[in-house]
Amino acid sequence: MSRVVKLAVIPGDGIGPEVVAEAVKVLDAVTAESEVVFEKTHFSLGAGRYLETGDTLTDDDLAAIAAQDAILLGAVGGVPGDPRLKDANIERGLLLKLRFELDHYVNLRPSKLYPGASGPLADPGDIDFVVVREGTEGPYVGNGGAIRRGTPHEVANETSVNTAFGVERVVRYAFALAERRRHKLTLVHKTNVLVHAGGMWKRIVDAVASEYPGVDVDYLHVDAATIFLVTNPGRFDVIVTDNLFGDILTDLAGAVTGGIGLAASGNINPDGAFPSMFEPVHGSAPDIAGTQKADATAAILSVALLLDHLGLTDEAARVTRAVEDDIASRDGARSTAQIGDAIVERVQA
């Protein structure tokens, strides 16, 4: 009896379809002879779909996606400044809606400088850390509004909402991860300014820390954390932080580890109540869409995270190893498909 995994595939916009095509090739290759069968359902969502139908994410779409076991997403978002998208917010209406509705409270973003990859730092040292970004709270909740819009007396507010429930569960996840890694956890926040939210994060981290005596805990303000990311990224093992700080730190981390063309992420519901979603950190890059210039590696590494999440650790390791070998032996520019093919070959070898 083979195990069936229902997989939602959301290629999205721009380079999304190109990188997802390669990710799916790799997924097929690595599971070709395994007991697991991926039953894929393709969802046409994103700016393209919105322009055709006016829909961003219907209730039916959401219900159908929620009924899957996992999600692979490319990237969503149209051409910046496209007047037809003026009233749409694909990010909030689709990507963030999925993260919130499917309770993806762990946004897992590993950062590793692979041998052969080169970033902007002169002396990067060993970089291998994971950012555990909270995914369902903070300034991302959409709890904002404006009065007297468009007048000289406009006031526009945005409220960051943080709950002990929401913070504790992601902090616990981060501690458990740190215990399986190098036993170091860094909380990043801005407790000296955001005293209420930051204070709660700090108290909860301190409380959970007492259950993990083997994990070293430290704290950095977000501004200081960006300094360390470029001067001593090797100091980090697991970073736990809020939704907005995590967004900022992981783009920077992607850059210092060789570019967001390599950065994978998982939007995870650890409870298993909803399907988790795996996606490259990069966006839809409409300027290079259709040119086969995108690097499929981040999407392929997202497949490794997906496999790992499903407990298919051998398959995950094979994909990661294939990517590592591919990065180590890179020379010269390759098309998106050439990168995918090269990794497929290594997976099959």
Add this chain to the structure above:
Amino acid sequence: MSRVVKLAVIPGDGIGPEVVAEAVKVLDAVTAESEVVFEKTHFSLGAGRYLETGDTLTDDDLAAIAAQDAILLGAVGGVPGDPRLKDANIERGLLLKLRFELDHYVNLRPSKLYPGASGPLADPGDIDFVVVREGTEGPYVGNGGAIRRGTPHEVANETSVNTAFGVERVVRYAFALAERRRHKLTLVHKTNVLVHAGGMWKRIVDAVASEYPGVDVDYLHVDAATIFLVTNPGRFDVIVTDNLFGDILTDLAGAVTGGIGLAASGNINPDGAFPSMFEPVHGSAPDIAGTQKADATAAILSVALLLDHLGLTDEAARVTRAVEDDIASRDGARSTAQIGDAIVERVQA
């Protein structure tokens, strides 16, 4: 008749007094033969004062400081984790209180890679930009609170407050600055998530832009901006952004231009209703306090910004040139005072 400038000097905590001593030496040297006389009043404020008296900033302190023409500040903040400071928030109660009460709506933070300075980037290129950080609004307003504090049902909120009045004035300042520089302005925000605040910033920038046809305007999400700061910092001229994003970007910018030991800042009230305040971007670094290991350069460059603000452009230029020459000819470690002395000598030459 000589012009008298009343200067509040707030050395503060940690390395603050050491770097301010050098900054004052340089100020004295560069104005020794000028028409301007700086009448200095020393204010003992910071964690040290709080521990002695329980006061952070009294109404009398504030009134006395507000009556000065300008302020030079070192750094404030005690030893992290000091239990005696548990209930104090020196940052909010002193530093931010000064910025808010004195309506320092422009937090001006130049970033320049001086010849001879070396940062963490392998190939930094020419870096010379200024961040115009809003100083009196955003998530810094202290508009937060918590319910059920310390229970599993705690909810902790922080509200970012943004007004058209507050955004427009800082945006206008940034455009005027861009016009005097390389005619490029980049708005940094997170409009796709913080739609109300970000939307207002964007609309106001677009509106003011129409009065500055000679200034090229672009927009970056804050996460993307951190990527460019390490991959192509030369693309920036003037960045205008909110209080929190400006905090994050300028620490990172300090790091990429050779460390925050070189980064100066001005908290400016352009209307002149209140004295403006000049301070290094770095903190009080209690771990190296009293060891003469701190670099006084950031404090000295803050003096240059102070002089410039007061219209003493020749004096400002002399300080900047002296610092540039000093950086270009650095070799080997020097004490805080040796750095100050070397710059004084160049100023006098």
